[in-house]
Amino acid sequence: MTEESSRLKQAEASREKLLAAALALFGEHGYSATGVRSINRLAGVADGLLYHYFPQGKKEIFQALIQNQAQELMEEVKRCWPDLSRLPLTEFLDQFWQMCLTHTQAQQQLAVILVKEWRNMEEDFRRQLERFFRQIYAWLPGELKKRAAAGEIRTMDFQSAAYSVLAPVLEHYLLLACNYDGGFLSSPRRRRQLNEYFVALWRKEGAQPKGPGPDVGKS
Amino acid sequence: MTEESSRLKQAEASREKLLAAALALFGEHGYSATGVRSINRLAGVADGLLYHYFPQGKKEIFQALIQNQAQELMEEVKRCWPDLSRLPLTEFLDQFWQMCLTHTQAQQQLAVILVKEWRNMEEDFRRQLERFFRQIYAWLPGELKKRAAAGEIRTMDFQSAAYSVLAPVLEHYLLLACNYDGGFLSSPRRRRQLNEYFVALWRKEGAQPKGPGPDVGKS
Amino acid sequence: MTEESSRLKQAEASREKLLAAALALFGEHGYSATGVRSINRLAGVADGLLYHYFPQGKKEIFQALIQNQAQELMEEVKRCWPDLSRLPLTEFLDQFWQMCLTHTQAQQQLAVILVKEWRNMEEDFRRQLERFFRQIYAWLPGELKKRAAAGEIRTMDFQSAAYSVLAPVLEHYLLLACNYDGGFLSSPRRRRQLNEYFVALWRKEGAQPKGPGPDVGKS
Amino acid sequence: MTEESSRLKQAEASREKLLAAALALFGEHGYSATGVRSINRLAGVADGLLYHYFPQGKKEIFQALIQNQAQELMEEVKRCWPDLSRLPLTEFLDQFWQMCLTHTQAQQQLAVILVKEWRNMEEDFRRQLERFFRQIYAWLPGELKKRAAAGEIRTMDFQSAAYSVLAPVLEHYLLLACNYDGGFLSSPRRRRQLNEYFVALWRKEGAQPKGPGPDVGKS
DNA sequence: AATGAATGAGTTTTCATTCAT
DNA sequence: CATGAATGAAAACTCATTCAT
Numbered sequence: 001m002t003e004e005s006s007r008l009k010q011a012e013a014s015r016e017k018l019l020a021a022a023l024a025l026f027g028e029h030g031y032s033a034t035g036v037r038s039i040n041r042l043a044g045v046a047d048g049l050l051y052h053y054f055p056q057g058k059k060e061i062f063q064a065l066i067q068n069q070a071q072e073l074m075e076e077v078k079r080c081w082p083d084l085s086r087l088p089l090t091e092f093l094d095q096f097w098q099m100c101l102t103h104t105q106a107q108q109q110l111a112v113i114l115v116k117e118w119r120n121m122e123e124d125f126r127r128q129l130e131r132f133f134r135q136i137y138a139w140l141p142g143e144l145k146k147r148a149a150a151g152e153i154r155t156m157d158f159q160s161a162a163y164s165v166l167a168p169v170l171e172h173y174l175l176l177a178c179n180y181d182g183g184f185l186s187s188p189r190r191r192r193q194l195n196e197y198f199v200a201l202w203r204k205e206g207a208q209p210k211g212p213g214p215d216v217g218k219s
Numbered sequence: 220m221t222e223e224s225s226r227l228k229q230a231e232a233s234r235e236k237l238l239a240a241a242l243a244l245f246g247e248h249g250y251s252a253t254g255v256r257s258i259n260r261l262a263g264v265a266d267g268l269l270y271h272y273f274p275q276g277k278k279e280i281f282q283a284l285i286q287n288q289a290q291e292l293m294e295e296v297k298r299c300w301p302d303l304s305r306l307p308l309t310e311f312l313d314q315f316w317q318m319c320l321t322h323t324q325a326q327q328q329l330a331v332i333l334v335k336e337w338r339n340m341e342e343d344f345r346r347q348l349e350r351f352f353r354q355i356y357a358w359l360p361g362e363l364k365k366r367a368a369a370g371e372i373r374t375m376d377f378q379s380a381a382y383s384v385l386a387p388v389l390e391h392y393l394l395l396a397c398n399y400d401g402g403f404l405s406s407p408r409r410r411r412q413l414n415e416y417f418v419a420l421w422r423k424e425g426a427q428p429k430g431p432g433p434d435v436g437k438s
Numbered sequence: 439m440t441e442e443s444s445r446l447k448q449a450e451a452s453r454e455k456l457l458a459a460a461l462a463l464f465g466e467h468g469y470s471a472t473g474v475r476s477i478n479r480l481a482g483v484a485d486g487l488l489y490h491y492f493p494q495g496k497k498e499i500f501q502a503l504i505q506n507q508a509q510e511l512m513e514e515v516k517r518c519w520p521d522l523s524r525l526p527l528t529e530f531l532d533q534f535w536q537m538c539l540t541h542t543q544a545q546q547q548l549a550v551i552l553v554k555e556w557r558n559m560e561e562d563f564r565r566q567l568e569r570f571f572r573q574i575y576a577w578l579p580g581e582l583k584k585r586a587a588a589g590e591i592r593t594m595d596f597q598s599a600a601y602s603v604l605a606p607v608l609e610h611y612l613l614l615a616c617n618y619d620g621g622f623l624s625s626p627r628r629r630r631q632l633n634e635y636f637v638a639l640w641r642k643e644g645a646q647p648k649g650p651g652p653d654v655g656k657s
Numbered sequence: 658m659t660e661e662s663s664r665l666k667q668a669e670a671s672r673e674k675l676l677a678a679a680l681a682l683f684g685e686h687g688y689s690a691t692g693v694r695s696i697n698r699l700a701g702v703a704d705g706l707l708y709h710y711f712p713q714g715k716k717e718i719f720q721a722l723i724q725n726q727a728q729e730l731m732e733e734v735k736r737c738w739p740d741l742s743r744l745p746l747t748e749f750l751d752q753f754w755q756m757c758l759t760h761t762q763a764q765q766q767l768a769v770i771l772v773k774e775w776r777n778m779e780e781d782f783r784r785q786l787e788r789f790f791r792q793i794y795a796w797l798p799g800e801l802k803k804r805a806a807a808g809e810i811r812t813m814d815f816q817s818a819a820y821s822v823l824a825p826v827l828e829h830y831l832l833l834a835c836n837y838d839g840g841f842l843s844s845p846r847r848r849r850q851l852n853e854y855f856v857a858l859w860r861k862e863g864a865q866p867k868g869p870g871p872d873v874g875k876s
Numbered sequence: 877a878a879t880g881a882a883t884g885a886g887t888t889t890t891c892a893t894t895c896a897t
Numbered sequence: 898c899a900t901g902a903a904t905g906a907a908a909a910c911t912c913a914t915t916c917a918t
Contacts, residue, residue, distance in 0.1 A: 006897080007896080007897060007900090007901085007902075010902080011901085011902060011903095014902075014903080029251075030249060030251060030335070031252075032248075032249060032251035032252035033250075033251035035886085035887065035888085036887075036888060036889080037886095037887080037888085045903075045904090046903060046904045046905060047888095047889090047904080047905065047906090048889090048890080048891080048903075048904060048905070048906095049902075049903060049904080050889095051888095051889065051890075052901085052902065052903075053902095057888065057889065058888075058889095114397075115334065115335075115393060115396055115397060116249070116334075116335050116396075118396075118397035118398065118399070119397070119398055156416065156419065156420070157412055157415065157416040157419070159409075159412070160409075160412050160413045160415075160416035160417075161416065163387070163403050163409075163413065164383050164386070164387075164413070164416070166390075167383070167386035167387045167389075167390045167403070168382070168383075168386045170386075170389070170390040170393050170394075171385075171386045171389040171390060171393070173393060174334060174389050174390070174392060174393040174396070175389075177334055177335075177337075177393075177396070178333075178334060178337035178338070179337065179338050180337070184382050184386070190378075190379075190382075193376055193378070193379050194379045194382065194383070196376065196379075197375065197376040197379035197380065197383070198379075200375065200376070201375070201420045201421075202420075229877075230877060230878095233877080233878085254911085254912065254913085255912075255913055255914080256911095256912075256913090264878080264879090265878060265879040265880055266879080266880060266881090266913095266914090267878070267879060267880065267881095267914090267915080267916080268877080268878060268879075269914095270913095270914070270915075271877070271878075276913065276914065277913065277914095448898075449898065449899095452898080452899085467689075468687060468689060468773070469690075470686075470687060470689035470690035471688075471689035473890080473891065473892085474891075474892055474893080475890095475891075475892085483899080483900090484899060484900040484901055485892095485893090485900080485901060485902090486893090486894080486895080486899075486900060486901070486902095487898080487899060487900075488893095489892095489893070489894080490898070490899075495892065495893065496892065496893095552835075553772065553773075553831060553834055553835060554687070554772075554773050554834075556834075556835035556836065556837070557835070557836050594854065594857065594858070595850055595851075595853065595854040595857070597847075597850070598847075598850050598851045598853075598854035598855075599854065601825070601841050601847075601851065602821050602824070602825075602851070602854070604828075605821070605824035605825045605827075605828045605841070606820070606821075606824045608824075608827070608828040608831050608832075609823075609824045609827040609828060609831070611831060612772060612827050612828070612830060612831040612834075613827075615772055615773070615775075615831070615834070616771075616772060616775035616776070617775065617776050618775070622820050622824070628816075628817075628820075631814055631816070631817050632817045632820065632821070634814065634817075635813065635814040635817035635818065635821070636817075638813065638814070639813070639858045639859075640858075663918080664879090664880085664881080664917080664918055667881080668880085668881060668882095671881075671882080692907085692908065692909085693908075693909060693910080694907090694908080694909090702882075702883090703882060703883045703884060704883080704884065704885090704909095704910090705882075705883060705884070705885095705910085705911080705912080706881075706882060706883075707910095708909095708910065708911075709880085709881065709882075710881095714909065714910065715909070715910095
């Protein structure tokens with residue numbers, strides 16, 4: 001059993017090395033500009049091995065990769081989601097943005113790949129992701145509405161409000177794709193400013209800010 | 220002389236055909252995935268001709284292309300810019316977004332290329348574009364400030380406010396890069412809603428809205 | 439002991455499965471176009487096993503295969519051979535052709551392989567087969583001569599006559615190699631016609647056919 | 658014009674060099690065992706050029722090749738055909754065999770390729786060749802019948818007779834495919850013997866042979 | 877100015893073979 | 898005996914680029 005499982009583990013390790021290398025390179029150079037050789041070199045395996053695990057070659061490792069990563073991303077998001085509702089508005093916004101900004105290296109690279117290679121992806125996969133994004137777009141206005149009903153914010157065009165929370169996220173993704181990390185959301189200070197700006201505008205007219213003012217967020 | 224000038228015209232025509240073909244293909248498939256042959260085929264010229272006009276080959280036609288297009292884009296923007304200041308807020312926002320949304324097909328493709336190939340571009344060119352974008356980012360808060368001073372809107376965090384106007388533009392570019400044309404700004408109705416949402420929030424407290432006020436959008 | 443023998447049987451079974459798969463694939467696609475992998479897949483064994491039974495790999499299994507099959511073929515022919523002499527001419531020809539037409543699927547595939555890969559075979563093996571074929575070419579004229587001496591047929595150029603009996607066999611092999619099964623000999627009806635044609639021509643002038651005439655053969 | 662045509666001629670020469678090299682190598686080693694590189698080396702051109710003339714690569718040059726050669730073969734046969742009818746029987750047979758034995762090196766190699774790669778060829782091409790062969794199979798019995806009507810030979814099963822003339826041709830092709838040049842027809846002496854054997858058998862009973870009659874050859 | 881034949885290094889992919897388990 | 902992961906050389910094919918015409 002030990003023999004068996006160690007061999008299986010080694011095999012799985014090779015597959016993972018290939019996927020990790022592919023993720024890094026596709027993320028950095030894009031699909032077309034990434035050579036199969038360079039994936040193998042980075043993974044530290046021989047040229048033929050990729051075709052052992054991904055018989056269709058480059059296309060297949062690419063598809064496997066983004067499906068893997070997107071799965072992880074979506075699961076992570078779904079895990080954090082329910083907790084957000086209970087937070088006060090300021091923390092809610094901050095956590096929401098944090099969640100979207102994809103903390104790990106892997107998911108940053110996923111974002112880059114999604115932006116650059118969207119059209120190379122399989123129809124089905126794109127549909128699946130679109131559905132996921134639409135869920136977020138649909139959920140956020142309702143969330144704001146509830147807070148308005150609870151008197152936390154004023155009544156307004158919740159769809160536009162939600163959109164103005166989401167647009168910065170997409171801007172962030174765009175800049176990632178361009179390898180530009182000076183986006184608005186990536187600076188905690190500016191993120192906090194934006195947060196306060198929203199809260200100040202949305203606050204019910206005449207209402208006083210609850211707390212002692214926006215205290216410094218933790219990165 | 221007629222021969223001379225007709226030859227010159229033909230020459231210029233070939234160059235333009237090449238650039239147009241390159242724009243279309245780089246926009247559609249990206250730099251790496253676009254073959255020099257396919258550019259020539261689409262332009263309808265022989266294989267060697269590209270090197271007559273662009274001796275450095277693929278890189279050069281790419282650089283020439285984006286510099287051409289970016290030049291046009293920036294000039295177009297600068298041309299419209301001064302006029303915006305005088306418009307009332309609602310028209311101001313609408314015109315600003317319209318201006319940014321790059322009306323021509325050519326500039327849509329430019330947007331795609333900029334997003335996908337940002338890192339392949341020459342340092343100098345990137346700097347130049349960054350400076351241009353920063354000008355807009357710097358100009359917009361001042362513009363809002365002036366309007367606040369004039370009593371058109373309330374006082375607030377103008378940088379965040381400006382950013383929340385710009386983020387939709389970048390979101391739009393991101394979606395263009397993914398060949399997705401269902402972005403928020405691309406629908407005039409939703410653009411108007413967003414417009415009204417901003418105006419309503421920014422309106423000086425106590426001031427009356429000009430129009431019927433922002434009613435909640437459905438959809 | 440049971441374990442021992444069952445393992446031996448399994449081992450032998452694996453070897454046979456490999457040979458059978460190799461025969462089928464070499465016969466269908468030829469030597470070069472047949473991959474070792476596909477042999478293993480068809481045999482249902484793991485990739486390394488072939489090298490256990492045939493340490494020299496593809497070449498060795500190929501050589502083993504054709505030697506196996508050719509051995510069987512030659513033994514089968516030698517077994518039937520002596521019996522032919524006693525048959526009357528009509529039956530003699532029919533049986534001879536039947537014998538040559540290699541009844542089993544395996545030997546059909548052998549024929550294909552021999553034709554297509556003759557030059558890839560080892561010198562010694564080719565010599566051995568050539569000797570075998572030459573024996574047939576040498577035996578047949580003598581057989582006809584004996585029948586002439588016995589008054590069954592007229593005197594003639596026995597070598598050419600023998601050749602005209604053998605040529606159809608080789609034509610049949612050629613068509614097999616081309617996967618064409620519409621050859622003259624493969625149709626029992628036409629085989630019988632050809633048979634009657636030979637008998638009629640060879641019959642001693644003025645002699646009457648012995649029997650009731652050629653009765654219908656059984657496919 | 659000279660410039661133009663010299664360039665065209667050079668281009669055509671390159672194409673021909675490639676085709677000639679491919680013919681030689683496919684004929685010698687078969688399709689699968691012939692590398693594209695070796696074709697280029699033998700033709701003395703760079704690796705990429707083959708794909709300039711035959712964009713689909715190996716398959717395409719193969720198809721082009723056999724179509725070229727088969728066209729030539731068929732035209733050559735059709736050219737000689739009508740003249741055969743007028744010849745006396747002995748010369749008729751000899752000329753017919755000569756014609757079939759494909760005198761040029763190129764067509765010998767074609768024969769090898771046809772035998773070995775029949776199944777790799779396009780359906781349409783195979784159909785075309787089959788029709789051609791069937792024409793010969795259909796023509797020859799009629800030819801013999803006419804000679805019987807004219808009293809040159811006796812009445813018999815003309816289809817079988819024709820087949821016994823054609824089978825040696827196919828045997829010859831089979832042996833070519835095995836690179837064995839000791840076939841019956843390839844020796845003029847034995848061809849003459851076979852010829853005389855046929856003539857003697859077909860001669861009308863009672864008619865006198867022209868020559869001294871067929872004496873038994875000794876291998 | 878324009879052509880397209882020619883080049884050869886580079887890419888993706890295949891494949892026979894080895895070997896640790 | 899049997900497995901299948903791993904190897905790397907070689908195959909087919911692509912592609913930017915050059916150059917004679």
